[in-house]
Amino acid sequence: MEAWLGIDLGTQGVRALLVTRDGTVLGSGTAPLTGHRDGVRHEQDPGQWWDAVCAASRQATAGAVRVDGLAVCGTSGTVLLTDTTGRPTGPALMYDDGRAAEQGLRARAAGLAVQDTWALPKARWLAETYGPGRLTHQPDVITTRLVGRPVPTDSSHALKTAYDVERDAWPDILGLPDGSLPDVVRPGTRLGEVCTAAAEATGIPAGTPVIAGMTDGCAAQIASGALRDGSWNSVLGTTLVLKGASPTPVHDGTGVVYNHRAPDGGWLPGGASSVGAGVLTAAFSGADPAAMDARAAAYEPSGAVAYPLVSPGERFPFLAPDATALVLGEPAGAADLWAALLQGVAFTERLCLDYLHHLGAPLDGPLTFTGGGARSPYWNQLRADILGRPARVPEQPQPALGMAALAAYGTAADDSLATTAERMVHIRTVLEPSGTTRYAEPYTRLVDELETRGWLPAPVAAHARGRVEEDSRR
Structure with a gap:
């Protein structure tokens, strides 16, 4: 039986899935990861990654005679330095590490549209440190x-190191030491085969093709099947990521929205916010999410309006390094605060879609929910209600499934990536929105507040309010 292995290097753990051509999961494995956070600092030990991959892969491939290919995704913007053999020489700076603000400022002054937490400023910081x-x-x-x-890196992970995916080349103005840049290939390219030593450590058969992967956000998009023009995937995990498909790049001079190049040549625009489900863990440590969801249903809408940033600074739907979490009004209690946080994430999600509409991105295809937040039926329906559009939830909303699909595309190459993914992806639930208008006032109040604070540009705020008015006339 043909089967492909997808490996997802997440923030809190590694996930591996062994998946057949029709999407049947033959095996799965997980292993935890830990990191170190201190203010704007966020590091992980790269040695943990390999140990966790070995553990998760052994679980997923237990009893498997063959694996037809594998691909690996990671957190976008996580970088480190290695020696000439590929061994890490220091810690990895994670996707949201904020120590490279000065390097980001210098990169933008040189004409590069990067954010402070992107890989290029952090690569400069690492080289200078x-x-x-x-x-x-x-x-x-x-x-x-x-x-x-x-092996070469893939253009998807290299994007936030300012790799030019339109020209397929590194720019000349990166400001990095000579010889430090890796070769780059398009996702889906064959990198080599699993060697004997790795096979013994991971349980993956020697000779298994290793296929160049994509970022975790793109992996989740593949796992959602949102690869046809105009379709979008909203990945709600610790933070919120939106990825779509477009026949042409969606240009944004601020760098808030960026474009990955699909393995088969199309474009995958999107952006990553700093709001997300991580605020629930921080504010309600040890709480039962299902029980809190049930209590929150009494507060629709909440008596408070939240912009629930997981960490300081916002990247999408606007760029504001000084942005901080906010709560307007006074929640009636714990359940009302939980409701305000759930709704605040959905309001941000709506503002992201409004910003994409402002830029002219195609939005006429289906919307799919993936990520850990998609495990909550209540939150899924709430998001559909606030967004005012139908949404789909797949059975396996995991980046590891997306990497299995990419591995199948990279080894078989007899179908487009969209067709390969659609064959593997099974939709579990289709949500229809209701009561969208009752969220118009708190959403508009949040938009107004973000504009007043100078974070949200006035034209974007006006466009968002105009979209609310259009909804009210329908």
């Missing part, structure tokens, strides 16, 4: 160990 080394993105550590030698 630790000295020269080989710039390496998170999945490259794993694919190097799997193949047994350094």
Whole structure:
């Protein structure tokens, strides 16, 4: 039986899935990861990644005679330095590490549309702090160990290091030491095969093709099947990521929205916010989410309006490094605060879609929910209600499934990636919105507040309010 392995390097753990062509999961495995946070600092030990991959892969492939291919995704913007053999020489700076603000400012002054937490400013910070080394993105550590030698990075992970995906080339103005940049290939490219040493460590059969992957957000998009023009996937995990499909790039001079290049040549525009489900863990440690959801249903809408940033600074739907979490009004209690946070994430999601509409992005296709937040039926319906549009929830809303689909595309290559993914993806639930108008006032109040604070540009705020008025006339 043909089967492909998808490996997802998440923030809190590694997930591996062994999946057949029709989407049947033959095996799965997980292993935890830990990190170190201190203010704007967020690091992980790259050695943990390999240990966790070995554990998760052994679980997923237990009893498997063959694996037809594998691909690996990682958190977008996570970088480190390695030596010439691909071994890490220091810690990995995670996707939201904020120590490279000065380097980000200098990069923008040089004409590069990057954000402070993107990989390029952090790569400069690493080079200036630790000295020269080989710039390496998170999945490259794993694919190097799997193949047994350094391999090229993929253009998806290289995007936030300012790789030019339209020209397929590194710009000349990156400001990094000579010889530090890796070779780059398009996702879906064959990198090599699993070597004997890696096979013994991971349980993955030696000779298994290793396929260049994509970022976790793109992986989740593939796992949602949202690859036809105009379709979108909203990934709600610790933070919120929106990814869509477009026949042409969606240009945004601020760099808030960026465009990945699809493995088969199309464009995958999107952006990553700093709001997300991580606020629930921070505010309600140890709470039962299902029980809190049931209590929150009494507050629609909540008596408070929240902009629930997980960490300081916002990246999408606007760029505001100084933005902080806010709550307007006084929640009636814990259940009302829970409701305000759930609704605040959905309001941000709506503002992201309004901003994409403002930029002229195609939005006429289906919307799919994936990520850990999609495990909550209540939150899914609430998001559909606030967005005012139908939404779909797949059975396996996991980036690891997306990597299995990409591995199948990269090894078989007899179908488009969209067709390959649609064959593997099974939709569990279709949500229809109701009561959208009751959220118009709190959403507008949040838009007004974000504009007043100088975070949300006035034209974007006006466009969002105009969309609310259009909804009221329907």
